[in-house]
Amino acid sequence: MFYIYCPYCQEHREEEEFHAAGQAHIARPADPDNCTDEEWGDYLYFRKNPRGLHHEMWVHAAGCRKFFNMTRDTQSYEIKEVYKMGEQPQIVSEQDSIARGTA
Template sequence: MLLIRCPYCQEERPEIEFSYAGEAHIARPLNPDDLSDESWAEYLFIRSNRRGLHYERWLHAHGCAQFFNALRDTVSDKFETTYKIGEARPQVKK
């Protein structure tokens, strides 16, 4: 069970309090009706499914109930960093 730092609670908390919420930084289009079927499908279904460092969303479901973003390594499972919704994504260290 991982320890995850919640950027709102400012604490490391056990994974069991959290749930995964998919890839991060995929905003809902502001005017969906203007999108072609292809672009809408892209938004709906296409994800990067990255091996390695991945920007993703988590929910501190049984804590402060806030969604937040994280940079996590999908190979080691470890979290590099977590940050609040609306904050710029941290750069991946090469």
């Protein structure tokens, strides 16, 4: 049972109040109609399953109904940070930072 800090309610709440809403930072293609089937398939179906740091979306379903992002260690279940929609994570895995070119 996680204990999750809601960045909108600004305090920790029990996991029962939240729903997990999948991987974060998947942008909807700007022009879906001109995506190839493969690009659209990647957007729709392909998700990371990292051992370690993962960025995911949660929604405070039984609370303020706001979506937010969370960086979580999938091994230890430690929540490293939560941040609002539109914000970027402060904590990223080495692999991700290389991929982003910010390493």
